[in-house]
Amino acid sequence: GAVVSQHPSWVICKSGTSVKIECRSLDFQATTMFWYRQFPKQSLMLMATSNEGSKATYEQGVEKDKFLINHASLTLSTLTVTSAHPEDSSFYICSARALAGLADTQYFGPGTRLTVL
Amino acid sequence: KNEVEQSPQNLTAQEGEFITINCSYSVGISALHWLQQHPGGGIVSLFMLSSGKKKHGRLIATINIQEKHSSLHITASHPRDSAVYICAAERNYGGSQGNLIFGKGTKLSVKP
Numbered sequence: 001g002a003v004v005s006q007h008p009s010w011v012i013c014k015s016g017t018s019v020k021i022e023c024r025s026l027d028f029q030a031t032t033m034f035w036y037r038q039f040p041k042q043s044l045m046l047m048a049t050s051n052e053g054s055k056a057t058y059e060q061g062v063e064k065d066k067f068l069i070n071h072a073s074l075t076l077s078t079l080t081v082t083s084a085h086p087e088d089s090s091f092y093i094c095s096a097r098a099l100a101g102l103a104d105t106q107y108f109g110p111g112t113r114l115t116v117l
Numbered sequence: 118k119n120e121v122e123q124s125p126q127n128l129t130a131q132e133g134e135f136i137t138i139n140c141s142y143s144v145g146i147s148a149l150h151w152l153q154q155h156p157g158g159g160i161v162s163l164f165m166l167s168s169g170k171k172k173h174g175r176l177i178a179t180i181n182i183q184e185k186h187s188s189l190h191i192t193a194s195h196p197r198d199s200a201v202y203i204c205a206a207e208r209n210y211g212g213s214q215g216n217l218i219f220g221k222g223t224k225l226s227v228k229p
Binding site: 034038042043044045046049091093095105106107108109110111113 | 150152157158159160161162165203205216217218219220221222
């Protein structure tokens, strides 16, 4: 089946630093990748939709200058949390939608747990 | 009121029991997803439905578009089914295909 990986799986950083999270579709091409955030005991919330070769579309309330998204190829999207603060500590999950040949659904990555000290 | 509501929030069952988790939504959708999230956080997509019923192993998902309601059933439940089950509505409006609105999840614990 389709596999989506995320790297790193967890990261601890100091306040003020930037953290990059990678999302890769390992065995299929993804036209669209989605970035979600999940705070403890809460639902996943969509942060942004990333299309290969174009600017990401951010959900209301998500700062595009703080959460930089780059979708450089059909298999890789990156989320950079700039100048991270403790309130950015969360579980970040990406998903990828297949280009063709696979069931039309979203395939989720395993998530990245970010802790900002 | 949340756009996607799940019930129950928590569910404890004995091994072998038949389990039902319900999901109601209030938005127009192109599809309804059922996801499974294990304690480590990783998410697995179980079903994507736009009508009718789908079955995969011991899992069955149904949807009633008119009533805006979906159910996830687990037959012959097993402790390894213990996880959080999440219902997600895929919104249906121009330019935003694929955006999901998530329910809060149902935490299932199956006791041996």
